[in-house]
Amino acid sequence: MRRVVIPVAVLVGLALVPKLSLDLPYVFNGPVSSPGTLQLLALCLVFAGVALTYDLLFGFTGLLSFGHALYFATGVYVADVAMTKWHWDLGPSLALTAGVGLLLPLVLGAVSLRVAGIAFAMVTLAFAQAGSILVGKNPDGLTGGEEGLGLDFHKLPEWMVGVLNTKNLYWLALGYAAVVFVVARWAVESSPGRVWQAIRENELRVEVLGLRPFPFKLGAFVLSSFLATAGGVIYLFLIGGATPQVTTASFTLTLLVMVVIGGTGTTWGAMLGGVLYTYLDHRLGALADSGTVQDLPSVLKTPLSEPLFILGTLFILLVFFLPGGLAALGKGGRPRALRRIERALRQKPAGEGVA
Amino acid sequence: MDTLVLLTITGLGLGAMYFLIASGLSLIYGLMGVLNFAHGAFLTVGAYATWYAETKLTGIGSVPLRFLVSALVGLAVGAVFAALVELVLIRPLYNRHIEQVLVTVGLGLATTALVQAIWGADARTVAVPSWAGDTTTILGAAIPNDRFVEIATAIVVLVGIQAFLRKTRYGLIIRAGVENRAMVTALGIDVRKAFTLVFAIGGLAAALAGVLSGVYFGTVEPARGTSLLIFAFIVVVIGGLGSIGGSAAAAVVVGLVQQYANYYASSGLGDLSVVLLLGIVLLVRPRGLSGAFA
Amino acid sequence: MSLLSVEDLHVYLGQSHVLQGVSFDVAEGGVTALLGRNGVGKTTTLRAILGLAERHGRIQLAGEDVTRLPTHKVIRRGLGYVPEDRDVFRGLSVDENLRLAERNGGARYDLVYELFPELRERGRQLAGTLSGGQQQMVAIGRALLNDNRLLLVDEPTKGLAPSLVTEVANVLERLRETTTVLLVEQNLGVVRRVARDVVVLDQGRVVHASPAAELLADRERVHRLLGVG
Numbered sequence: 112m113r114r115v116v117i118p119v120a121v122l123v124g125l126a127l128v129p130k131l132s133l134d135l136p137y138v139f140n141g142p143v144s145s146p147g148t149l150q151l152l153a154l155c156l157v158f159a160g161v162a163l164t165y166d167l168l169f170g171f172t173g174l175l176s177f178g179h180a181l182y183f184a185t186g187v188y189v190a191d192v193a194m195t196k197w198h199w200d201l202g203p204s205l206a207l208t209a210g211v212g213l214l215l216p217l218v219l220g221a222v223s224l225r226v227a228g229i230a231f232a233m234v235t236l237a238f239a240q241a242g243s244i245l246v247g248k249n250p251d252g253l254t255g256g257e258e259g260l261g262l263d264f265h266k267l268p269e270w271m272v273g274v275l276n277t278k279n280l281y282w283l284a285l286g287y288a289a290v291v292f293v294v295a296r297w298a299v300e301s302s303p304g305r306v307w308q309a310i311r312e313n314e315l316r317v318e319v320l321g322l323r324p325f326p327f328k329l330g331a332f333v334l335s336s337f338l339a340t341a342g343g344v345i346y347l348f349l350i351g352g353a354t355p356q357v358t359t360a361s362f363t364l365t366l367l368v369m370v371v372i373g374g375t376g377t378t379w380g381a382m383l384g385g386v387l388y389t390y391l392d393h394r395l396g397a398l399a400d401s402g403t404v405q406d407l408p409s410v411l412k413t414p415l416s417e418p419l420f421i422l423g424t425l426f427i428l429l430v431f432f433l434p435g436g437l438a439a440l441g442k443g444g445r446p447r448a449l450r451r452i453e454r455a456l457r458q459k460p461a462g463e464g465v466a
Numbered sequence: 467m468d469t470l471v472l473l474t475i476t477g478l479g480l481g482a483m484y485f486l487i488a489s490g491l492s493l494i495y496g497l498m499g500v501l502n503f504a505h506g507a508f509l510t511v512g513a514y515a516t517w518y519a520e521t522k523l524t525g526i527g528s529v530p531l532r533f534l535v536s537a538l539v540g541l542a543v544g545a546v547f548a549a550l551v552e553l554v555l556i557r558p559l560y561n562r563h564i565e566q567v568l569v570t571v572g573l574g575l576a577t578t579a580l581v582q583a584i585w586g587a588d589a590r591t592v593a594v595p596s597w598a599g600d601t602t603t604i605l606g607a608a609i610p611n612d613r614f615v616e617i618a619t620a621i622v623v624l625v626g627i628q629a630f631l632r633k634t635r636y637g638l639i640i641r642a643g644v645e646n647r648a649m650v651t652a653l654g655i656d657v658r659k660a661f662t663l664v665f666a667i668g669g670l671a672a673a674l675a676g677v678l679s680g681v682y683f684g685t686v687e688p689a690r691g692t693s694l695l696i697f698a699f700i701v702v703v704i705g706g707l708g709s710i711g712g713s714a715a716a717a718v719v720v721g722l723v724q725q726y727a728n729y730y731a732s733s734g735l736g737d738l739s740v741v742l743l744l745g746i747v748l749l750v751r752p753r754g755l756s757g758a759f760a
Numbered sequence: 761m762s763l764l765s766v767e768d769l770h771v772y773l774g775q776s777h778v779l780q781g782v783s784f785d786v787a788e789g790g791v792t793a794l795l796g797r798n799g800v801g802k803t804t805t806l807r808a809i810l811g812l813a814e815r816h817g818r819i820q821l822a823g824e825d826v827t828r829l830p831t832h833k834v835i836r837r838g839l840g841y842v843p844e845d846r847d848v849f850r851g852l853s854v855d856e857n858l859r860l861a862e863r864n865g866g867a868r869y870d871l872v873y874e875l876f877p878e879l880r881e882r883g884r885q886l887a888g889t890l891s892g893g894q895q896q897m898v899a900i901g902r903a904l905l906n907d908n909r910l911l912l913v914d915e916p917t918k919g920l921a922p923s924l925v926t927e928v929a930n931v932l933e934r935l936r937e938t939t940t941v942l943l944v945e946q947n948l949g950v951v952r953r954v955a956r957d958v959v960v961l962d963q964g965r966v967v968h969a970s971p972a973a974e975l976l977a978d979r980e981r982v983h984r985l986l987g988v989g
Contacts, residue, residue, distance in 0.1 A: 240737075367571065653835065
């Protein structure tokens with residue numbers, strides 16, 4: 112019962128946010144219902160969802176991918192290119208993105224899953240790097256290369272465009288996060304979900320039971336990637352353009368940081384991490400420019416002016432003192448989820464025995 | 467023909483830098499099971515320490531001498547930094563591999579950000595001895611001299627590391643530890659000292675790569691460590707994790723493929739080809755070229 | 761006072777509670793054999809004593825509590841270990857394998873080469889290219905290089921041809937004159953020849969401890985505890 116009531120209550124609460132004129136000084140720059148704050152919150156929600164899609168892959172199935180950014184970037188770039196460069200309408204653009212978002216992980220996943228452990232991580236990294244390079248090369252001027260590609264707003268329906276309509280985008284992001292949450296819950300508790308968890312624990316035993324792990328692993332990979340692509344589309348609407356930053360390995364590492372901060376293996380842990388990281392990344396940047404920090408002696412001011420420095424340091428501290436992430440607060444000890452990831456890295460390719 | 471020569475030697479020069487980074491990564495992973503995402507930070511620290519020393523050592527008039535001294539400073543800083551990282555951040559997390567990897571991720575991000583905060587994101591010029599910028603003609607091609615420095619350095623390092631591994635007691639411990647760490651401790655040997663040593667060696671080699679990249683590009687910049695690191699990872703995996711010889715071979719292949727593809731196919735395709743090469747190697751032979759796999 | 765004292769040893773491997781309160785003593789001098797059916801936890805016991813497996817309980821070496829010590833420190837107290845799978849370093853030569861075991865000088869190469877002359881001949885050969893029996897010689901030689909007061913030997917005759925089994929038994933006989941050995945062994949013939957005391961494990965606990973002759977004379981009991989006739 113509690114498992115249904117709490118999420119629903121949270122959902123309702125979050126949905127009401129644009130209607131509140133609540134002011135939280137220091138936490139946000141303006142009242143909670145202001146477009147600026149809603150934009151930030153919406154971004155947090157998008158990354159809550161995307162972080163969860165990443166966790167779905169390794170927290171639940173034990174597949175550690177270093178190339179998740181590729182699928183997120185697919186959502187961002189395919190939709191953008193379709194609307195801005197080819198002048199397609201929203202509907203067909205979304206359809207194309209969905210198609211690519213299903214086909215790409217299907218093909219690349221089928222290839223990558225021929226290996227396991229570190230090799231799998233490296234192959235996924237390789238494919239993502241290839242994507243990143245491709246985007247940077249700006250073929251036919253489609254992707255805008257290093258400068259990115261601004262979105263053509265005329266292709267979007269009215270209710271998505273304009274500062275006053277930020278709340279609509281907020282609700283869209285909330286809807287996305289909710290959908291990912293529900294799918295993740297279902298995935299874990301359904302029969303494919305049980306097989307995934309079994310594969311994660313002991314792939315050999317699953318085979319002995321007569322099940323072939325490969326289709327299940329591929330299914331998890333495609334599902335997780337497709338949801339990430341969807342997140343990319345929402346991100347595109349929110350930001351209003353595509354930048355090559357989202358194709359980089361650093362971006363995937365950022366997702367990893369989000370999942371670790373929140374704690375892997377619980378649905379809400381990764382989401383919390385996504386929210387927290389996105390929030391800190393933005394607010395720390397603003398903090399650096401604020402008067403209080405500018406008055407500090409330069410030996411303190413300089414490091415604090417880079418949000419990534421603070422985040423990186425916090426992350427290190429977190430790993431030392433709270434490796435289970437926030438979800439493990441109060442539980443202590445080294446969570447099984449981390450041991451799973453470790454085993455995922457040490458797996459030998461198929462046919463050589465499983466860790 | 468002369469283009470081919472230029473491309474080949476440039477490819478070898480790049481490969482030399484990849485090898486320097488990859489050698490440390492390979493040893494660290496082979497012995498400790500740690501994927502060191504902070505390795506790029508060692509490179510950056512070494513590169514910037516060199517550049518910084520150069521700006522401060524204005525007392526030394528001769529550019530080559532100033533560069534040499536600064537480079538030595540950079541190497542020392544890189545090695546010490548790496549050793550400290552191992553002692554403070556990695557050692558306390560003994561046997562908790564995933565936490566160790568995560569810590570290196572955080573450290574990599576934090577260090578690059580810090581360097582950027584202090585000295586900005588733009589590239590800074592490094593004063594290199596003028597003969598490095600001159601060219602020597604080989605088989606009709608004009609080769610910038612810095613390529614030879616890189617190749618020579620990499621060869622020296624390769625020979626040096628192999629000699630260290632084969633002739634010294636710590637080298638013996640490391641070779642055994644890469645195979646079976648638990649059994650090494652069961653012989654009464656404290657492997658943790660070997661860990662610090664391996665990190666220091668890795669840091670030294672990465673810093674060296676940083677210095678050489680300063681010569682190659684003529685500048686230092688915060689993002690370079692990370693961008694070179696990705697190629698180094700690819701080299702390590704293609705060559706086989708834990709194998710120095712494998713890394714050397716793979717570095718040569720990667721450097722050459724990158725140059726040839728960039729020129730004969732189209733610019734940017736070189737990087738893509740390297741990535742595809744990794745994919746192909748892993749799918750055909752998941753153990754990498756040397757057959758070594760953790 | 762016994763040389764080795766194991767008290768209430770608990771070891772968990774994953775979810776499995778492999779050792780559930782193992783307690784026994786090893787008296788100084790001679791061979792104590794650790795017996796039991798397959799998979800009962802004999803190897804785990806040896807590994808736990810050395811700290812190669814996470815353990816709870818108390819382990820004392822000549823009165824000193826070594827439970828919290830890391831493996832290399834326990835070994836340096838004068839222990840030698842011959843693992844079940846030999847665990848020689850395949851990429852290293854025979855010489856290098858032996859050299860690695862050197863501690864603070866006083867390496868007894870004479871003794872090792874006297875017992876295993878082949879090791880001197882094959883010094884430069886890569887350990888990975890040796891036969892099983894030869895690798896066993898390296899593994900044992902390694903443990904003998906130092907004047908260890910306690911040797912933990914895990915199934916040294918496993919997979920060896922009968923002539924080699926005899927050779928190993930001969931070595932053990934010689935060793936028991938000068939040092940103490942805790943021997944895990946399935947081959948009862950060898951146990952009968954060299955062991956002074958036996959400790960039997962079953963279901964994670966010690967179910968029998970006595971002089972070897974006493975147990976081995978009782979055929980019915982041997983069959984019940986060890987599953988062999």
